[in-house]
Amino acid sequence: MIVYEYPFNERIRTLLRLEDLYEKFKFFVQQDHPMQHHVALATIFDMLEVAGRADLKSDLLQELERQRQTLLGYRMNPNVQADMLDAILEELDGVSTALVNAQGKTGQNVRDNEWLMSIRGRTIIPGGACEFDLPSYYAWQKRPADQRYHDIMNWFAPLAPLFDALGLVLRLLRDSGSAVKMIAVSGSYQQMLQGKVYQMLRLTLDEEMGAIPEVSANKYMLWVRFTSQDGDLKPKPLEDDVPFELTLCNF
Missing domain, CATH: 1.10.3900.10 (YacF-like)
Structure with missing residues (x-):
């Protein structure tokens, strides 16, 4: 992992x-x-x-x-x-x-x-x-x-x-959160944060999948988009479903 x-x-x-x-x-x-x-x-x-x-x-x-x-x-x-x-x-x-x-x-x-x-x-x-x-x-x-x-x-x-x-x-901070299993459908995941303030996100996934997360977030929404690397290491969108564990940490 x-x-x-x-x-x-x-x-x-x-x-x-x-x-x-x-x-x-x-x-x-x-x-x-x-x-x-x-x-x-x-x-x-x-x-x-x-x-x-x-x-x-x-x-x-x-x-x-x-x-x-x-x-x-x-x-x-x-x-x-x-x-x-x-x-x-x-x-x-x-x-x-x-x-x-x-x-x-x-x-x-x-x-x-x-x-x-x-x-x-x-x-x-x-x-x-x-x-x-x-x-x-x-x-x-x-x-x-x-x-x-x-x-x-x-x-x-x-x-x-x-x-x-x-x-x-x-x-x-890392110990403050609990991991939750998620699936990014077609390589994309969104979650409404409803104004709750977090300090850090931790995302765990199987290394063998070759999936690389790109994260953007504000106090309203979290968005994770997964990419993969081709032969020249250039990132390209991943279209497969990606299982992962998400931990939102806050003091």
Whole structure:
């Protein structure tokens, strides 16, 4: 099965972009080759671009507190497992505290590092990080892999609380919805939302079908149109019926 996600607003879109960058960073930083560590470092620069919104940290703190208050309301519900609830509340408290203690603007430690900023300025230029442009960076890339890993993780460390917070917020959001089996007749599906506000859509379907969803939505209607790819990967409308699972997520 393959899962597609569609954000309904700019805030969730930003969180999903950052989550995607974080997954890329975690993969490349664990590798050993200098080129892979170059991608990991460049990904940190991309994170700073996306996370540059001054209110992202406060948005996450407000959402974590709102989730905490909502979960506290379940304490008296006999159908709720108290140990699981306590574990989530403890995780919320820990993530919130770490984010509050993260001083200054997101990634300010990287921005204050002139050497890193010189690399960032060159990576914007295609092929701009060659050894003749940045000999000191080239020398750093020749250091042992564990030393490069240690340096990169130190540069990333002040960003970690932000990514822990957004990871928890997205996990709670994904868990908020229930999957419903649907069929897109002749490759098309429409659903009236009747003004109800959702944060994100999750669509799950069999990967072997080769169906690719194109989603458009507003507060009144959701429309999913499925396409397929031919030999040159150009999308074309899919005329077959497509079974899928739809999850509408909202805090």
